[in-house]
Each structure stands twice: as structure tokens, then as C-alpha cells.
Amino acid sequence: MSESEKQTALIPLQHIALTKVGAKSLVARGHVDLSNNEEAEAWFNKGMASYRQQRYDDVLHCFQHGIQLNPNHPLLLHNLGSLYYEDHCGMKDNVEAAKWFRKSAEQGCIDCQAQLGLCYSYGIGVLEDHVEAAVWWKKAAEQGHRGAQSVLGSFYDKGKGAPQDYWQAVFWYLKAAEQGDKEAKADLTKMQMRNAEPHNNSLQKWMSEQQYSGFSPGEFKQALTEFKQLQAKAVEEAEQADE
């Protein structure tokens, strides 16, 4: 071996890993998942085209194929739930609808969380269960769903599915009212009439319990201020009505 050959022999051989079994199987897995997701997307598009043509059997067929290939396809989950929930040529099946809404809700779909709250509230496709309903209403409410905020307010207001909690009720009614929810405004007014002096001793008490309630004091103060404004406005409107 010449001097230069000795030197070149010292080049660190870069690890050619193409043949490594473990890495190879991780790559294969990614490739299969990716291909399945692409195929699922194609089935979804095909299904949507059929939906526009009102060929609902085809829609279902396409969606079912798609969901087998990608069980987490967000729109497929959402639309499967909706397809079974809507009444298309005798395909309505609330149990199936609730099953798909649940999967979609678990993946964070706001509409499906609210929809599932509704299912549990009225026993649509599932056994009526207010505690479970409250869980899903709250998830949707936290993500900003106006209707869910209003319903959650009423749950806390009435102690339905959750321990009665006046401040939480006000908080969620306010959140919904902020977004223009008329029912929440009406409920707020009703609450205010029921409690002419609404727990005025309890802000301090509430502050000490805020960990339980799960709101930051700042957040709640803001809500309270808004509530007081609404309250004042409601009183004003009532006075005007009296006049």
C-alpha cells in the first residue's frame, strides 16, 4: 500500500444505511401510510362529487372505502356522521352518526363536539347522558362554539351534567352573548331576574375558589365587568319598557 493509499483508506466511510432493516421498515410504513392517505383523499373527492349529484349510495360507498384507508381523515369522519344524521333515502342511522361524530370530536372537530353534546343531551343514537353531554359541550365551548357556550351556560345554571355553578354559568352565557347569541342573552336576563342581588357577596369567595372554577381572575373580572354592563343595560331596557 502506497502512502497516499494508506491515507485514503482512513476516510471515514459514511454509513450507507439503505440496507438497515429497522430504518427501512420505518420508511416503508411512512410510504404505506402516505399512499393510503392519498387514496382516502381520492375516495373523499369522489364521494363529494356523488353527493353533489345526490347519489347517496355512492357517497356512502366512497366514504367507507376512504375511511378504511385513513381512519383519521377529518372531513371523512365529519361527513360520515352527517351523512347518517341527515335523512337521505332511508339511510338515517343515529347510532352510526353518533359513532362517527364521536371519532371526529375526539380529533378536535368543534362542530362534531357540539353535535355529540347534542346527541348525549337528547339521547340521539346514544343513551341520554348529561355528564357526557357536558364534557362535549365544554370542549366545543372552549374552542369558541357559540351555541355550545350558550348551552354550557345553561348546564351550569341548572346544575345539569355538572355541579350548579352560578359564576361559570354567567361566564359562558357572556361568552356566547359576546358572539351575538340571543338565547344566552335571554338566559342571562332571566338569571338576573331570579337573582335580583346576584351573589354580590361572593366575588371574594369566588376569587378564593378560582382554581376550582378554572378561570384566571383577570379573565373572570373582565367577564364580570361585561356582565355588569349587560345587567345595567337590561335594567335600563326594563325601565324603558315600564315607562
Next chain:
Amino acid sequence: MVIKTGLVPRLTPEEEELAAKREELARLEAQLAEQELLLASLKAELVAFEGLYLRRVGVLYAELDELNARLAELRAEQAGTPEAKAEAAEARTQADESYSSAHCEAAEVQPFTPSPELKKLYREAAKRVHPDIATDEKDRARRERLMKEVNAAYSAGDEDALRRILAGLDSSPDTVQGSGIGADLIRVLRQLKQIRDRIAAIELEIANLSETDLAKLKAKADIAATEGHDLLEEMEASIKVRVILIKHKVEEKSTGGASI
């Protein structure tokens, strides 16, 4: 191409044949060096992409498998049946395998971005050390070893190593010509055949490499990049959803039902 000047004696037909074949040889040698460069680049790019994939997507599969194993173990704890235990053990093996694969040496390979100088050095080295221009078996073995080093230096992006290999070649005896036109012609014809065979073999190897999952994935990622999106990011997102779902299941298993 060499431009001849001055008086040129008429060539015999054998000499003409030899000259023509030598020209062809020079052309094919250049083509071969180009093909070797293509193959070496493809391999290095694939290795680099594999590293990137393992660092970004592979680790998420490992996380998913870890959560799967934990869930199976929780189930086995609660059920206590032999089936549940076997399932948990299997899930654990898979999780460990995925972890070590996602964190293996291959995951540390950095992006491959050859400079024009590196490519130039590689072409030059490939042309001069290529085993298929060997004149005998001993020469061929020496060249094969050198070619491996050239390839390794290239994929490691080591320009200096390529320069050292080239410097070492100057004193090599392989430029010695055989005696007589007949012998020269035979040698050139043999070299031509060897080079053609090697070019065909490279084409086959490139075709085979392109059929691997890794190459297909990389091709998709490259297309996605030209369309302005990041395929690996999309793959990450889709596995992250699964990770979140299974995390919830693990939490439910360990805490019981939910309420607000």
C-alpha cells in the same frame, strides 16, 4: 478531442481502427464517469433523505409505538389475561424496535449538497480509477478498492480525500501501453465492452433504487416541494393526530371516565 497538426503519415487500416476505438473509449469513459456521478449522488441523496425522514417522521412513529405499548401494558395490567400480556409484550418489542431505528446512526446523516468542485473531482477520479478500464485482474482489484474510496469520499463531501486519491494515481503504472497494434486493439475492445456493461449495470441499479420506498417517498417530497408544500410536515401532522388520540386513551385508562 485532439487537433493534429503537421505532417501525418497515412494510417494502416488497423491503426485507423485503433484510433477510432480509442476515441470511442474516451467518449464512453466520460459518459461512465457521468453515470457513476449520477449513481453516487442518488445514493448519497437517499441516505441524507433517510436521515431527515427518521429525524422528523421516524421519531413520531417511535412515539406512537411507545404510547401503543403503554396502552397495551395498562390493558394487560387490568385484564391480566395471557392474551393481553402477550399483546403488551409484542407492542413493547415493536416500540423498542421503532425507537432504536428512529434514533440509529442513519438518522444523523446530514443533508447532501455537493459543490461543483466536489463533482468535478469525482468525475476526474472516476475516469482515472475506474475498475472497468483495468488491464488485468490485479489492476482491477486495486481499482475496485480505490473506486470504493472515491465513492465514500464523495458521499462524505470530502474534497481533500478525492484530491489525495488523484495525487496518488500519478505514479501508477496503468498508463503503460501494450506492445503492438493488435494487442492494443484487443485491450481497447475489452475495455469498451467492460465500460458498456458497467453503464448498463448502473442504469439497472438506478432503476432498482428508484423503485425503493425511500426513493418513492423522496420523489413525492420533491414534487411537493416544487408545489410549495412540505410532505414530511404533512406526514408529521397525520401521525401527530394518532399520537393525540392514543394519548387520550392512555389517560382515560389510567384515570377512568371524564366529567367536567
